[in-house]
Amino acid sequence: MTIDYDVVIIGGSLAGYYAALAATQLRATVALVEPKVDYGFSYHHALTEIGKLAKKLNDAPSFGIHARHTHTSEECHISMAWTEAMLYAQCVASNLKEQHSLAILAARGVDVIVGSGQFQSSPQLTFVVNNRLLRARAYLLASGSRPEIPEIDGLQATGYLTLSNIWQSLKGAILPKNWVIIGGIPQSIEIAQTLARFGCSVTLVVKHPYILPYLDPEIAMLLQGQLEIEGVRVLTKKSVTQVRLIEDKKWIQAGDKAIETDEILVATGHQPNLESLNLATVGVKWHRRSLVVNDKLQTTNHRIYACGDVIGGYDFANIANYEAKIALNNALFFPRLRVNYHSIPWAMFSVPMLAQVGLTEAQAKRQFGRDEVLVLRQYFKTMAAAQLRDETTGMCKLIVLRNGEILGASILGAEAGELINLIALTMSQKIKVKDLANLSPVYPSFSEILEQTAREWSKQRLNSNIALQEFLEGFFHFCRNWNL
Template identity: 40%
Template structure:
């Protein structure tokens, strides 16, 4: 039976855009359906605006503390409206890359509207019934809102509204201490807002190595950010024009509330039951080929739950494209998935944590190199943090965790090594001095030192050899 398209992509975020553009360039007939704006969370309320705001706050912090370098300035004045204007300028600069016109230029038919499946092979949008050889669901996710008494009535912000602020809130309570909460908490504090970070757990950034997270927490406390751990917000009230947040039995008066308590997949309007696609509260169920329970429907990006990062959505898109257009042969491999949290200091990781590795292997070793021993870190005045490698006895890299200046850049050397199954000895190669990248090479050298320290036979042999040479 003839169909309208080779591929229908539902959702114009990072994953959907990659699938649509690449498929069209391969001469497939592609329709891209988006209910709002192309670019998704990353462009409008995620990566792009948050990193722009973080950069503004970083500069504010550096200027405020420049006296340690012998540079004195008058009292730093922060124009919050202009800082937010800069964020919007960056979005406007990048937006043409995700514009409908650009994708139509690739040959993609861009359709704006909210649609739904009406059966296993038909998607309806704007009253049109569209069929295709294959479908890709890439509808992304949205902020999860916890069921807190009074929260909706009093009002709150999420990452979807916070970058539209034009006036700085004098005080801000942040519910959630994951990457979004920590990044925005530090950024707002550095721009002049009094910030209280509320975590339901005993660790900020709970997916990270505890000792790496602790470095970030220490910096937060040093700067003056208030942290409440092991507690939850029970209710919210409005009192005398302010918002009263009850953290357990502790009342907290603030001007604004930012909810950063996780993400929920955007699935409700798709009528997935009619399409034979199963899912749960975390996302759509897929196999290793990213097929749903309907083999002609694929999914990628945040809508799967799991790794909710733009770079992972793009990777998943690269798996979906050949599988959906030709034959479903490619499988995902999540062995080497890096990510970073752009606090100061930055925190980046790839692979297993130490605890995960010890559960899986019985020959785990840990190498840890402090930034304090890296000359460039000292020169830049950023000696806090470390690089931690989890390896096996033969040098296989199981995971790496870097917390410190430029950690998000430094992790990529490790990603390359792990991707090609290189041993940690590969990182001992020449590194320019003085650079922060020496943290990787020095960590790798620790294994050589450890092996030498344990090899008493070699030490005695060398001692005998040098005694003999001295007598010649």
């Protein structure tokens, strides 16, 4: 069999770019097949900056909403703020696209092939693109995903936006005043808060009991409260049953509530970009939302690997890159590495920021038992850094065993994305919570929250030991009184 490449990477997602560059560092011959599709990842990265800019513009004296006197003036200022924010986002997106340009990949030794292709099984496994046969020792699917559109009566006829086209649709357009966002995923929450900060009326409809189904409920309620303070109307445990266009107005039926809106954003999840790849011919199985892979990230064809949101889960770049590293090493060398998400953090770019790693309180107690798990809490309002920056909303929550092993953490607050990285490092290196309590962070800094939270472990152990001692003393006293 003639081999053209060590690995062929299919898909222009961020994970695909990361894997292609990593392959060149391993001295592998690599081709990246990128369809003629704009995945919009650059605008997703610019999203948080739009929200931050919105807050800055609203707080500035020249753009301050609270200083406005007329409805017309308010609309004018919101329009100006939106225009400035979109220009800023376009600059950020342009810079990110430049960093991930095809020219940079080609300069690093990646054979970049633009076009759509499909697998062919006969006479041997190849990938065909632009009438060219690409033969490789292994293939890596990193084709990303697209928004999943739920089957809701009247939705298609009424019209809607998705995560892939919202920013392009709004570029150069007047920002709609009223929004309904369907779906509880990180991106929907980020966009809901961003739009509210630009003065929009936003309703977020979530079918789960909490705004995110896999989030610690205590943290979820705190985040929901922050969203509601900023003007986002959150409807949980509500399913959208129908959408109608009545007298040029869009109406949504969410549970027992009928909501009038100017625009609808559907953000219920993703489905993988797989249909055109001819996977069935080469024995690759997939479900509606993900490919079937093992813990080595092999598909049901042992020469084809996959990574990123094409295998399901939330769309987080750091997790996709972690998977790309595992899959690439297994594809190029002996397949021995296995994915372990226990110490891989993720973050949502809300304000305040939310980050999580490892097990939640409920998961830990189910796995290890309620008596073996300690829950440590500390609030951001106790820190000098939070007071100085007026960012006192937030909480750090550590989940640990009685022996000091850290099982997980949830952080809502300023710099949560940076703080969770330190927790993830301690978990990956098996560092105990007592060592975290001995940390001497710079003062004032947000890192103090980790030290303060970790100190709660020794307090809880001391209290439990005192309680045990009191129980034993009472038991012995009872025995003496009854001559036992």
